[in-house]
Amino acid sequence: MSVLIDPADPRGASAVMLATHSDQWTPIGSAWRIPSRSRPGVSYVVTAASCTCPDQRFGHRCAHQLAAELVQELTDEAAAF
Numbered sequence: 001m002s003v004l005i006d007p008a009d010p011r012g013a014s015a016v017m018l019a020t021h022s023d024q025w026t027p028i029g030s031a032w033r034i035p036s037r038s039r040p041g042v043s044y045v046v047t048a049a050s051c052t053c054p055d056q057r058f059g060h061r062c063a064h065q066l067a068a069e070l071v072q073e074l075t076d077e078a079a080a081f
């Protein structure tokens with residue numbers, strides 16, 4: 001599986017930014033608690049299927065979900081070696 005980042009979608013760039021700070025994420029089972037980049041002190045619980053951020057409520061995949069997928073993929077690839 002490969003994560004597709006659409007260069008025309010600003011969420012792609014946001015997801016890459018979020019993923020570069022994945023050392024600040026807290027694992028909760030199969031979910032992540034990811035600190036918000038725009039709202040200090042706020043963090044979101046992100047799974048493959050959902051996220052608690054406001055963006056997600058509009059029904060599309062948010063930057064947090066994309067970032068979580070990116071990091072998961074990198075982790076899987078690292079484990080494969």
Ligand SMILES: [Zn+2]
Pocket residue numbers: 044046051052053054055056062063064065
């Ligand atoms: Zn989100």
